Amino acid sequence: MTVVLAIRCANGIVLASDSQITDPGRGLTYPAQKLHSLGRYAAWGGSGSRAVLYDVEQVFHDEADAIVESKNIGHALQARVLPILKHHYDAFIPQVPGQETAGTPATYVLAAGYSGDEPFIVDLDPNGLIGHHEETGFQAVGSGAPQAQQAHALLTHFRMSERDLDYGVVAALRVLDALDASSPSVGGPMDICRLTPDGAHHMDPDEVDGVRRRVRRWIELERDALDRLFD
Structure with missing residues (x-):
């Protein structure tokens, strides 16, 4: 299971x-970097086929500035990801002799950051469709996305969109x-990137x-508030 999420x-x-990373075909799990720079002011992450994501990483690395500075970032991402998806879909072998379950090339990409002073949160699904999430202020991709959406819904009353970025990181x-x-x-270490108009900062361990x-302190404060609820 993979989960990549963005909070504005x-x-x-x-x-x-x-x-x-979980490889069900071989019964393996192993750590891998899922967040990557997209120039100085943005970052992206993905879920799905590692081969597809590797090719996406190469293209995004070489053309990051052109993507972020484009008038329509969604279209810029789509124009670069679609040929990669089509290539892998065309080459995909759904049934391999001696292998009960084949992997799937289905891949999601989520990019976020700033183009000038304008924030963006854009995703691409396996069909190449574009989603814009700047207004909703949240998006998650990967097999863990439904659980992440539910967790975010449980935190909605904290109004993260109105709070400082430090709260969103927590x-x-x-x-x-x-x-x-x-x-x-789902497993760590967890990777976090702070994105502002001044630049992207990938946090170290x-x-x-x-x-x-801070998370532990938040939980302790909630527990204390609940303990005093009926005082």
Whole structure:
């Protein structure tokens, strides 16, 4: 299971993901980087076929500035991802002798960041369809996306879109940690990227550990409030 999610806050966007790859055909799980830079002001992550995502990474690395500076970022992403998807779909072998279940080339891409001062959260589904999520302020892709959507719905009353980016970072890690605790196919280390008009910052493990301390404090404060609910 993979989950990549984006949360828009008052002054920035957080893009976050787990790092566990599950290969059901071989019964393996292993860590892998799922978030990648998209120039200086954006980042992207994906789920699905690792071969497809590898090819996407190469193209995005070479053409990041052209994508982010385009008038329509969704179309710019689509124009680059669709040929890769078509190539892999055409080459996909659905049934392999001696293999009960074949992998699937279905791939999702989620990109977020800033084009000038304008924020964007854009995803592409396996059919190449574009989704814009700047107004809703949240999107998740991957097999863990439904659980992430549910977790985000449970946090809606905290109004992350009106809060500082630091709150969004804590909320993103809390959602990922909850999925890690409830699903054996989601696992750390968790990857977090802070996106503002000043640039993209990929947080290192020590910074993520600091955020996790904030998550624990948040949980403790909620527990204390609940303990005093009937006082």
